[in-house]
Amino acid sequence: MTTKEFPTCDVLSTITGILMGPIGGVYEVLNFMTGEDVFTHQIPRISREATPVVLKMHPELEATITEAEQVTEDNYLTWLATWEERYGKSITVPQMTIAEHERIDPLSELAEKVSPDKIAVVSP
Template sequence: MTTENEGGSTTAHRQFHIGDVITVATGTLVSLRHIEAVYDLCGYMTGNDALFTHQLPRAARECEPALRAQHPALIAETIPPISTMEEASEFLAALYPKYGEYVTVAPLPPGEHELIDPIVEMLDALG
């Protein structure tokens, strides 16, 4: 699936595991790929596949509204208390019949991600 941008170019959409999408949209780690999923999904959506660790929270905040708009019912699912990966797997498996294992995600529209030099952003965070 692709989307045509304002300039007429097209952007391919990608499939992501529902656990990855829920993790980035809600901040609750249910992804079976752990933090790798956050890097992957945020990098894809922002167009910056070289995000530094300290940039992930901001990138996730930028991605969250788009993920909620793209998959509102999935993101609205109630996440039970999860303390093990087995519990996360069981939670996700219960959602597969309704949503499938993977969903299509579109990248953020141009201008929705603020590109900040990672060193400058780190220095700003340190004060």
Template sequence: MHRTFPLADALSVTTPKMLSHRHMDGLYELLDHMTGQDLFTHQLGAAADACKPALIEQHPFLADLQPPDNADQADLLAWLVEAERVHGEQVTVQPLTNWGRRDPIEDACDQVGAERVFLPFATDAPDKIAIQANRQAAAEKLTNLKAALARLGDAARLAARQMPKPSPANGVNLDKPEPSS
């Protein structure tokens, strides 16, 4: 299913510059759409590498549309405005057909080594007993907190029922505002 995206988002994938007006949000949204996956930050590079040729295939003009070298922020913005004038501010983007869902944990292990990927709640961790004890303690705290909140709610409802209703009989006139001092 195709979707429309700002040209600047597509250029953030097909050029070496971050041109999206929405910055990382624009990049995530485009790459998530194209891959059909909610990507993690460390997966963006591989996703962009896979999406760049598809974007150029879908919109061949992107192949030659490159910002000037050594352009400052003002020059980049001027270049982008001209590119949007010539090619339109939006492009229609189709998802990739050849992207296989990638596990973000496996990708992290592949990138930095499994020994450097910390998973605090992994079920196969060496200190599994400590993790389970921490989970149990957290569950008990959550149960106690829920009970305390329920008691607090009961006390608030009881106090509200016992409060006198505002009326002229107890000195509250609902028709006139109180004079300010």
């Protein structure tokens, strides 16, 4: 199993759906876990796939999902400090297997959500 450490704020943002740091950290976690370049519209779906994978490796993180319901703009730094004290400054996550992650072409997935006439593909 291939694993990698990421900042606690990035892993918890990914599994709780509450942004605890820069959004780039969520992209990094999901890009590693999927082996793909994740697009913004894919984050919710892939985060739902990643959560049980992370929790299987770290069942102690289950509490953060419920606790995250209490996080606000005013207290998120306090919660982050609490979680970093509890779990450390970084958390190791595994890459997902084909059974854990459904690979969907990003543009096809976007076309399911947005009218195709509103999608502009730019090629270098």
